[in-house]
Amino acid sequence: MSDKYNKQYINGVWRDGSSVQVYDNVNPFNGEVLCCIKLANRADIDEAYTAAKIAQKEWARSSAEDRKQVLQRAAQLLMGRKDEIVSLMIQETGASYVKTVSEFMAAAGSIMAAVEYVDAMFSPHVFPGQIPGKENHVYRCPLGVIGVINAFNFPLYMAMRVVAPAIAAGDAIVIKPDTQTFMSGGPIVAEIFEQAGLPKGVVNVVGYDISEVGDYMIEHPVPRIISFTGSTGVGRHIAELCGKNLKRTSLELGGNNPFVVLEDADLDQAVNAAVFSKYMNSGQVCICTNRFLVHRKHYDAFVERFAERSKQVAYGDPSNPQVVIGPLINERQIQKVLGIAEAAKQEGARLVLEGQRIGNVVTPFIFADVDPKSKLAGTEIFGPIATIIPFDSDEEALAIANDTEYGLSSAVFSTDLDKAMAFASAIESGMTHVNDTTINMDMNAPFGGEKMSGIGRYHGEIGFEEFTTTKWISVQKEERKFPF
Structure with missing residues (x-):
């Protein structure tokens, strides 16, 4: 483990924060202290943003080739340290090997996708104006400095999906990782780009x-x-503050994602996807399935088979590559998940599989015959609790799927692809996947939610535009005649 990883990274300098507070960064599985972080204060944030503002002006003048070379070197450096970084992330996040490798590859993919966006910054859209002799040029320009505040559950990927396109655009960045996963969400990213030759001040990390x-x-x-x-609560607060100051926001918030099994679905396919869709990262994924909606024809068989498969999911120490369900991130989250399970019992949901706490690991709970109006069905769980709801018609399923303030991800299973596509289009979510899990990422496809699940998108050209602005320059090539 690098001796830099407990440091702030401000204007190209690795140093302790100026706060008197020290945070113990622990392994969530066994409580081992991995490092002690001397935290930042407001003066450090001032210094980071000031450095970013100055550095951004210079970086915005960099050439397309300079930006591509930095990004390409960063991708090579990251991939060359895969085993080391994955091992550290497992210790810090408590996530399984499968999840951590998936996150690592998504982070690397974000860098390589950003290489493809660089040329867009140097290729204006040129078209004739409505006024005789006028030519219009529309340029993409760097937005400036980006403030990034991330959660604990995908720290490396969530940092990289902003940092990489921002570098491609000519922006500068100040990252605030979740302190629980500080090393994975900040210093690793900063070190990779430092070694790739990114000028100081373009990326800064504060905790x-x-x-x-x-x-x-x-x-x-x-x-x-x-x-x-x-x-969503914090996102709403951030949106209010940004609105007052006329700042943009890019918000990925909570989800209550439905996984719909229609009457003509392939049940084997649905069950296989359901297990992954619920237990990836112990359910601590914003796009994991929160509600399984199953047609009455398949309902009993789905419940039985899903429960049997859930019993077989390996749990325990995430350093074991066979383990799928590792620890929840902290004691507060453990108590929250156990409290949701107890409340579900009191609400009258049928307990099909009762989980247990083993150390800091919570094993799967499954509740069937859940009232779609219940508190359980309306709660974003963020843990290994599966909620199964029966339905009798496609119309009923769609109404249940959309009966939530959230709209992040969703899935629908059917052997009739035309019907599935129509159903997918009618679900009120930013992303819907046909015959697949709710957990999907593609570096070229827009990622984000509707309703209370967020504002804006990450990934692809649409996501890239979040971190750019446009400028219109017109050129009058012949003398213009004015009306007065």
């Missing part, structure tokens, strides 16, 4: 306690956009 710093990271006058991944 702080919100009780000391408050909303300063968001309200600071330098950043032109705040990218946030986390809860």
Whole structure:
């Protein structure tokens, strides 16, 4: 483990934060202290944003080839350290080997996708104007400085999906990782780009306690956009603050994702996807399935087979590559998940499989015959609790799927692809996957939600535009005649 990984990274310097507070970063499986982080305070945030503002002006003048070379070297450096970084991430996040490798590859993919966006910054759209002799040029321009605040569950990927396109655009970045996964979500990213030759100040990392710093990271006058991944409540608060200051927001928030098994679905296919869709990262995934909606024809068989498969899912120490369900991130989350399970019992949901707490690991709970109006069905669980709801018609299934304030991801299973596509289009979510899990990422496809699941998109050309602005330059090539 690098001796840099417990440091702030500000203007190209690795150093302790200026706060008196020290955070113990622990392995969520066994409680081992991995490192102690001396946290940042408001003065550090000022320094980081000031450095980013100065560096961004210079980086915006860099050539397309310079940007591509930095990104390509970063991808090579990251891939060359795959085993080391994956091992560290498993220790810090408590995630399984399968999940961590998937996240690592998504992070690497984000860098390589960003290489393809660089040329767009140097290729204006040129078209004739309505006024005789006028030619219009529309340029993509860097947005400026981006403030990034991320959650614990996909720290490396969530940082990279902003940092890489921002570098391609000519922006600068200040990242605030979740302190629970500080190393994976900040210093690793900064070190990779430092070694790739990115000028100092373009990427900065600060870790702080919100009780000391408050909303300063968001309200600071330098950043032109705040990218946030986390809860809907916090996202709403950030959007309010940004609205007052006319800043952009890019928000990926909560989800109550439906997984719909229609009457003509392939049950084997659905069950296989359901197990992955629920237990990836112990259910601590914003796009994991929260509600399984199953047609009455398949209902009993689905419940039985899903329960049997759930019993077979390996749990325990995530350093074992066979383990799927590792620890939940902290004691508060453990108590929350266990509390949801107890409340579901009191609500009258049928307990098909009762989970248990083993150390910091919670094994699967399955509740069937769940009332779609119940608190259980309306709660984003973020843990290994499966909720199964029967339905009798496609219309009923669609109404249940859409009866939520969230709209992040969804899935629908049917052997009739035309029907499935129509159903997918009618689900009120930013992403719907036909005959597949709700957990999907493609570096070239827009990732984000509707309703209370967020604003904006990541990935692809649409996601790239989140971190750019446009400028119109017109050229009058012949003398214009004016009306007065």
